[in-house]
Amino acid sequence: MTIPFRGHETWYQVTGDLQADRAPLVVLHGGPGAGHDYCLPMRSLAEDGRAVVLYDQLGCGNSTHLPDADPGFWTVELWVEELANLVAALGIERRFHLLGQSWGGMLAAEYAVAHPDGLLSLSICDSPASNELWRSAAARLRGELPPDVQETLARHEAAGTLDSEEYLAAVRVYEQRHVCRLDPMPPELAATYAQMAADPTVYHTTNGPHEFSATGTFRDWTIVDRLPAITAPTLVIAGAYDEAAPEVWTPFVERIPGARSHVFPHSSHLPHLEEPEAFQAVVGAFLRTHD
Numbered sequence: 001m002t003i004p005f006r007g008h009e010t011w012y013q014v015t016g017d018l019q020a021d022r023a024p025l026v027v028l029h030g031g032p033g034a035g036h037d038y039c040l041p042m043r044s045l046a047e048d049g050r051a052v053v054l055y056d057q058l059g060c061g062n063s064t065h066l067p068d069a070d071p072g073f074w075t076v077e078l079w080v081e082e083l084a085n086l087v088a089a090l091g092i093e094r095r096f097h098l099l100g101q102s103w104g105g106m107l108a109a110e111y112a113v114a115h116p117d118g119l120l121s122l123s124i125c126d127s128p129a130s131n132e133l134w135r136s137a138a139a140r141l142r143g144e145l146p147p148d149v150q151e152t153l154a155r156h157e158a159a160g161t162l163d164s165e166e167y168l169a170a171v172r173v174y175e176q177r178h179v180c181r182l183d184p185m186p187p188e189l190a191a192t193y194a195q196m197a198a199d200p201t202v203y204h205t206t207n208g209p210h211e212f213s214a215t216g217t218f219r220d221w222t223i224v225d226r227l228p229a230i231t232a233p234t235l236v237i238a239g240a241y242d243e244a245a246p247e248v249w250t251p252f253v254e255r256i257p258g259a260r261s262h263v264f265p266h267s268s269h270l271p272h273l274e275e276p277e278a279f280q281a282v283v284g285a286f287l288r289t290h291d
Contacts, residue, residue, distance in 0.1 A: 030102030239267030
């Protein structure tokens with residue numbers, strides 16, 4: 001299914017009944033530009049009798065792709081407006097939960113500041129409160145990699161050979177520590193990587209060329225000073241080995257009134273894939289508390 005937005009199309013999928021007694025949950029994927037595929041297991045949160053809405057943000061997945069758009073087209077405000085358009089079109093804007101993973105948590109926080117009415121709860125998963133904090137944490141984690149891996153990363157970044165197999169193998173060492181510790185990679189995550197590789201426009205423009213860069217047009221993004229404006233009950237979660245290290249998400253807990261946190265001990269950046277039963281239990285209980 002698709003919904004018109006600014007002359008383009010936003011693709012979405014609903015699991016469950018939007019009219020159920022329990023309030024629906026809208027899931028925001030990461031990236032920007034990662035697409036919904038790796039979030040598919042979150043549909044299990046519909047098992048307690050609520051609808052779960054997944055969608056592809058403009059520029060990726062099954063939504064309209066715009067590879068020739070001016071870099072300035074891709075703004076936080078664009079995707080906040082798209083989300084507002086989606087929940088209004090689905091008729092749930094007065095009563096719904098919002099969950100964002102990685103970049104999706106950043107977007108969810110932005111939405112909570114801009115559109116507090118109707119938002120029953122906010123779940124921020126594996127997300128930074130600013131890209132400066134993200135870069136600092138990434139530099140620290142890179143510094144803990146084996147010396148030969150660090151050297152390979154630095155050498156290829158200096159040469160601009162980021163598509164070389166040697167560089168990609170070094171990136172995978174980082175990702176296996178701090179993005180997803182499962183081996184083999186879950187098929188849903190593989191599908192996300194594949195669609196990002198097919199059209200990296202959004203990711204490369206806003207984030208940069210690799211997972212630990214945050215050097216794109218969103219380089220200076222921060223919501224730290226605006227967090228006290230969030231009024232929705234907030235859950236902040238992360239993995240113990242997450243590239244979203246504690247220093248990047250602590251401002252959410254310290255500055256959003258009443259926010260609480262949970263760390264999954266065996267996960268990195270994707271607890272919903274790495275510890276799915278525990279993730280469902282923790283997030284499901286939080287949602288039920290605030291229905």
